[in-house]
Amino acid sequence: MTTPAADPVSHAVGELVRRTRFPVAFGGLEHDGAIHVSAIAGARTRHLEGLVVQRHRGLGGRALVEGRPRVTLDYRTSRTITHDYDRVILGEGIATLFAVPVVVTGTPRGVLYCGSWGQSPIGDGAARPAFRVAEELAVELRVRDEVQRRLAAMPDPAPSDGLPTTAREELRESYAELRSLAAGVQDAAIRTRLERIERRLAALSGPGEHAGEPEVRLSPREHDVLACAALGATNAEIAAQLDLRETTVKSYLAAAMSKLDASTRHAAVTRARRLGILP
Structure with a gap:
């Protein structure tokens, strides 16, 4: 499932699958203290649809709060995250999950996820393209914010x-x-x-x-x-x-x-x- 092409999150999620070696990607922006997943690419099931991740919870919730990437190579057995979303993530069959926050002028605004169905070590070849996609999304969000702010301020x-x-x-x-x-x-x-x-x-x-x-x-x-x-x-x-x-x-x-x-x-x-x- 993907949102319309005009949605920058949808575009970013598509780029994650294209540029990295991860077969599945998804992501969304933060609203009211939670990440609302709005775009998915490469999924084999519909488990990820409508996913809402609260701050501090799960891998993405930690990435959002800390403002830095988080990874687990074996989601099922990880002891470093809460398992609030096991039904969704494990239902999709994801083992390795990589969460990258989208940071706009110092404030985390959303999270992009990359996943694979087997345990996959994450090297620079996968991490750098994911970071780049997150940076590009942050730039677009910043530009959109500025345009909206200035247009709203005009008489x-x-x-x-x-x-x-x-x-x-x-x-x-x-x-x-x-x-x-x-x-x-x-x-x-x-x-x-x-x-x-x-x-x-x-x-x-x-x-x-x-x-x-x-x-x-x-x-x-x-x-x-x-x-x-x-x-x-x-x-x-x-x-x-x-x-x-x-x-x-x-x-x-x-x-x-x-x-x-x-x-x-x-x-x-x-x-x-x-x-x-x-x-």
Whole structure:
């Protein structure tokens, strides 16, 4: 069983099975003091469906509270965990279970599990990909949190005059920060979903004024740099924010200005907004 592809937990669980040697994976986020398993991949039975793991209980409950991975090579005989969920885990036939917390800005937000039906030692070849998947999920959750926070903080649009000035500036800051966060995401599927959110944010400022002009295509990095420049950031500040060299920032900015037929960064930002490239 898996949840829809738009669910980041479902995507992460699928990646666990694909990238590690574990045949079964499942996971969920924490709500009201418990992990609610929302995605499962590779299971042979339906025992794992609807599983809710309380904090401190079982392997995942310990991983959530401690904020670090936990493993048992023989779930049935383990003396280091509570056995509240034996009916579910043993019902699926799992022997080795590996639980990795999803930590967002220092706070455990969920747990991803990898399991096998036989006793399987866990080496770097299995652990590192699992850690990487958990990190990618944490990045996406952080980005989603930030987007929702900023959108919730924006005033309602004026009924006739479009967005108020404060709301527009907040929108532009949100857009630039989202691009900065997304720049560090390696997973192609996650980047695609983030790009959809970016387009929605850009669309909130209204349609471009020059819709009939030839389309200008900026590279992702040119777009990132220009979005930061639109907030008045210096080249040094942009470099620090995007983890680039200052000379690289200058190069991307120059390329964006050339494509936008602009002689200054201010003119490039203005034309990008008119074209609907930036909010």
